[in-house]
Amino acid sequence: MRIALFSDIHANLPAFEAFLTDLDSRKVDAVYCLGDMIGYNIWPNEIITEIRRRRIATLAGNHDQKTSGYAYELLSADNRAYLNTLPAHIKLEYQLNNTHLNIILAHGSTRRINEYILEDTDEAYVLEIMNETKADVLCVGHSHLPYYRMIGNKHLINIGSVGKPKDGNPDGCYVLLTIDENIKVDFVRFAYDLEKAAKAVETSPLPDELAGRLRKAY
Template sequence: MKLALFSDIHANLPALEAVLADIDDRKPDAVYCLGDLVGYNVWPNEVIAEIRRRNIPTIAGNYDFGIGRSSDDCGCAYKTDDEKANGKVSIAYTNKTVGDNERVYLRSLPTQIRVNYELAHDADHLWQQQTPVSLLLVHGSPRRVNEYLFEDRGDRSLGRVLEAAQADILCFGHTHKPYYKVVNARGDDETPYFRHAINIGSVGKPKDGDPRAGYVILTIDETAKPGVAGGVSVEFIRVPYDVERAARAVEESELPDVYAQALRLAK
C-alpha cells in the first residue's frame, strides 16, 4: 500500500498544484491531506476548491479549525510581539477572504483519520480477525490539533504519545519540518514495541531551509506488523514550484511582507 500524504498548504496554490502534479505522476494507492489549507497567502478558496474537486480525505489543521468558526485565534504558537501582530493580520485577512461555503467545509473536517491495515496472510486462518497495523493521521498530535511534536522531542516522550493513541504509525504536520523516527514505545530493550512517527513537512510554507514544496510517500508492505520496526518505508519528496509567484502574491496583498520572505528562505 503506497500512500501520498501532504499538509500545511497555507493558501499557497502554486505549491499545491506542483505537489498534486507530482503525486499524479507517482500514482499512489491513496492520498490524504493533514490540514492547514488556509492562512498566510491569498488563495484559501482556490486551495479548498482543488482539495474538494479531487475528493481528497482531509483533516482539520489548527488554522482551518479557527477559520471554520470565524475565530480570530488560529491556535498558533507565536513567540514574539511582531509574530503575534503579523499573525493577527493574517487571520483577519483569511477570515475576510474565505467564502461562506468554504467556511462550512472547513468546519466539517474531522480532526483525525484512522486506517487499519490487516496485511498478514495466513491461508489456514483466512477469516480470523488479525491484529491490524493502525495508521493514525492528525495535524498536530493525537491530543490537540495545535500541539507541536518537534524532532528533538525525546523518544520516550514521543513513544508515550503514540502508545496512548494506539497508533502503530502516526503521521502529522504542523511544525513544517519533516522527519521520521522509529521509537520503542515501551522503553524496554528486552521486550521492545516499535512505533513509527512521521512528520510530513509542509507543502506551502516549509521551515527547514528548503523552499521547495514537501510531502511524503509512505509505503506499508505485507511484512508490517504491530510492534515491528520493519515493513514501513518513508520517502520525503521535494517539489520545485514558482516560489516568486507565491511571494509576490503576498507582497501585493494586505498580508505582511515577512511572509513572502519566509517563502523564499523557508524559515
Template structure:
C-alpha cells in the same frame, strides 16, 4: 500499497498545483491531506476548492479550525510580538476573503483519520492527525524526548503516527516493549507543501510504502519516502507582497523559515 500524505498548504496555490503535478506522476493508491489549507497567503478559496474537487479526505488543521468558526485565533504559537502581530493580520485577512461555502467546509473537517491494516498476524494502526492526537495545535518536533513521544503513540494506539504542523519533516522509529513483546512504532512528520520551514524552499510530502511483509515486529518493514518538488516561489511571494499581508510572509517563503 502506496499512500500519499500532504499538509500545510497555507493558501499557496502555486505550491499546491506543483504538488498535484508531482503526485499525479507518483500514482499513489490513496491520498490524504492533514490540514491547514488556509492562512498566510491569498488563495484560501482556490486551495480549498482544489482539494475538495479531487475528493481528497482532509483533516482540520488549527488554522482551518479557527477560520471555519470565523475566530480570530488560529491556535498558533508565535515566538515574538512581531510574529504575533503579523499572525493577527493573517487570520483577519483570511476571515475577510474566505467564502461562505469554503468556511462551511472547513468547519466540518474531522480531527483525525484512523486506518487499520491486517497484513500479517499482527494488527497495524495508522493514525493521521494535524498536530498530535491530543491537540490540533500541539507541536511534535523531532527533538522531542523519546519517552514522551512513545507515550503519545502508545496512548493513541498508533503504530504509525503521521502529522504536520511544524513544517519540518522527519521520521523516527520508536521501540516499544522488550524481548518477545518488542514492537516498533513510527512517528512521521510529513512536512509542508506551501510553507516549508526546514531551509529547503521546495514543497514536500510523504509516500508510505506498505507490503505484505510490513509489520510492527520488523523495524524497517515500512518504507517512508520524503518527496520534494519545485514550485514558483516568487509567484507566491509576490502575491503576498501585493496584498495586505505582511511582507515577512513572502520572505519566509524565499528562505523556507
C-alpha cells in the same frame, strides 16, 4: 498500498499546483491531507475547491479553524462551512501478516491540534501518545519540519509542508508511505514558482514578512 500524505499548504496555490502535478505522475492508492489549507496567502478558496473536487480525505488544521484576519476572511461561506466539519484525526487499520497495523493521522498531535511533535520531542512522551491511541505509525504536520523517527518498533513521521517549508529548503514537501511487509517512508521535494507566491503576499494586505519567510524557508 502506497499512500500520499501532505499538509500545510497555507493558501499557496503555485506550490499546491506543483504538488498536484508531481502527485499525478506517481501511482498512489490513496491521498490524505493533514490540514492547514488556509492562512498566509491569497488562494484558500482555490485550494479547498480542488481538494473537494478530488474528494481527498482531509483533517482540520489549527489555521483552518481561524476566522479573523485578512487571510481567513477570504474564505467563501461554503468553504468555511466545509472546514467547520473536518475531523480531528483519521485512523487507518490494516491486517498484515496476521497482525494489526494502526496508522493515525493528526495535524499537531492526537491531544492538541496545535501541539508540536518535533524530531527531538521526548521519546517517553511520544510513546505515551502513541500507546494511548494504539498507533503503530503516527503521521503529523503542523511544524513544517519533515522527519522520520523510529522509537522502538513504532514509526513517527512529520510530513513537512507543501506551501510553507521551515527547514531552510523552499521546495515543497510531502510523503509517500508504502505499506507491505515493511513500512517505507519517502520524502518528496518539488520546486514551484516561489516568486509568484511571494509577490502575491507583497501585493496583498498580508505582512511582507511572510514573503521573506517563503523565500528563506523559515
